[in-house]
Amino acid sequence: MNTTSSPLLVLVGLTAIVAALVAVVVFAMLRFMSAARGSRRTAAPEASDGGLLMTTAIREAVARLREQERALEARAEASERLSEEIVAGIASGFLLVGASGEVRMVNPAARRLLGLDAGGAVAGTVGEVVGHVAPLVAAIDDCRLRGRSVVRRALDVSSSGLAGVTHLGVTASPVVSRAGELQAVVCLFSDLSEVMAQEEQSRLKDSLARLGELTAGLAHEFRNSLATIHGYAQMLDPSGLAPRQAACVDGIRDETRALGEMVTNFLNFARPTPLSLAPVDLAAIVSRLGAEYEPELARRGGTFRVDGRFATVEGDDMLLGQALDNLCRNAVQAWDGWSRDAGGRTPTLEIIGEVDADRGLQRVRVVDNGPGIAREALDRLFQPFFTTRSDGTGLGLALVQKIVVTHNGHVAAANRPDGGARFEITLPLN
DSSP: OHHHHHHHHHHHHHHHHHHHHHHHHHHHHHHHHHHHHHHHHHHHHHHHHHHHHHHHHHHHHHHHHHHHHHHHHHHHHHHHHHHHHHHHHOSSEEEEEETTSBEEEEOHHHHHHHTOOSSSOOOSBHHHHSTTSHHHHHHHHHHHHHOOOEEEEEEEOGGGTOTTOOEEEEEEEEEEOTTSOEEEEEEEEEEOHHHHHHHHHHHHHHHHHHHHHHHHHHHHHHHHHHHHHHHHHHHSOGGGSOHHHHHHHHHHHHHHHHHHHHHHHHHHHHSOOOOOOEEEEHHHHHHHHHHHHHHHHHHTTOEEEEEEOOOEEEEOHHHHHHHHHHHHHHHHHHHHTTGGGSTTOOOEEEEEEEEETTTTEEEEEEEEOSSOOOGGGGGGTTSTTOOSSTTOOSOHHHHHHHHHHHTTOEEEEEEOTTSSEEEEEEEEOO
16 A cells, blocks of 8 residues: 555656746746846837937038028128129239139229220120230230239220320239149239320429530530620621621621520529529419410400319419410410311310319310321420421420429320310419
8 A cells, every 4th residue: 555655646646846947947937037028018119219219310400500501601602702802902003813814803893994894794804804005904914824923013004095094003813723724713803004105294394404514504604605796796886897707797796696595494493593492372373374475365366264263272373373374375376377278167275173172183285176287297396496386485395394393293285185285284272
């Protein structure tokens, strides 16, 4: 009984142990699967929150980039406006010319100096835009084609037809890329007309001073010798001589008298001119000239007119009056020598005043409708002893120039397009 039940008890015990182990394993697997499902449920919201955060970050980055782009655009526009304002504010002329010669930019000063339309568009090559100023085009092309700077080159543009501009000071610089290729040419230029005129006045003053020093003594001695010859000729009595000898004596007297007057005029011209400086009312001088020349022109069937503005300048009233009187007298004499060929025209003499307050200048023009000035005589018109009249001394216009230059002024002569001559005196207001 005991022997038989013992194995059975062992078998039952082993079966119970195996069943318990199986139950533990199954319980563990169930717990693991439950934990896995819970882990998946927990991970899903975390993944959703991460995607939302990433989307938000991308949107913020894009917004910042757009804001930076707008700031860069605003900065570029402000920089471009500043560059345009700087170029427009430059007192000198500014030209930007491309590598192929096209004009890219022109500032207002350049338009004014070159006589271009102030508000019109500028398009074309430099030769097409400023072709009327050939020396300027040549300087820009020299820089563009050779790739070398043109520094402070003085250009004579008197034949370009620019109003009041005769000389330009030009600097042209190439703009080169890092690779050494020409990108553009920057050209700056300014009006040197007044500077050149002042230099010419200084040279003329020096020339007149040297002329006076070198010739005053010689002319004085020459005049004394002429006076001696003329005195001896006066002592001869032509009535007691044969007709031929009497004619010779009269000829000696006439020639020595004429030479004496010429030497006296030359001495008056050559010696330094003392100035009695005081405020001079140019309107009063012109009024006095009108009282003198208006009846004289009326007798010739002509007219004398006064127009414009006349200011008060610092100078010598007598000398300035003499200069204007010489110009008026020169016009009347030129008309008298030409009136027989005038073709029915009546003489007209006009004095025109213009005050340039910006530059501090007074301009006085003496204008006539006579024969004008011969082209070959224009350059020599103010030289001493140069005259186109057989009875002229050649010192009238030279004296006008000396008086004007002594007053730190300038005088110029030109022909009018519709006939006649124009003399222009420019004087400083102060």
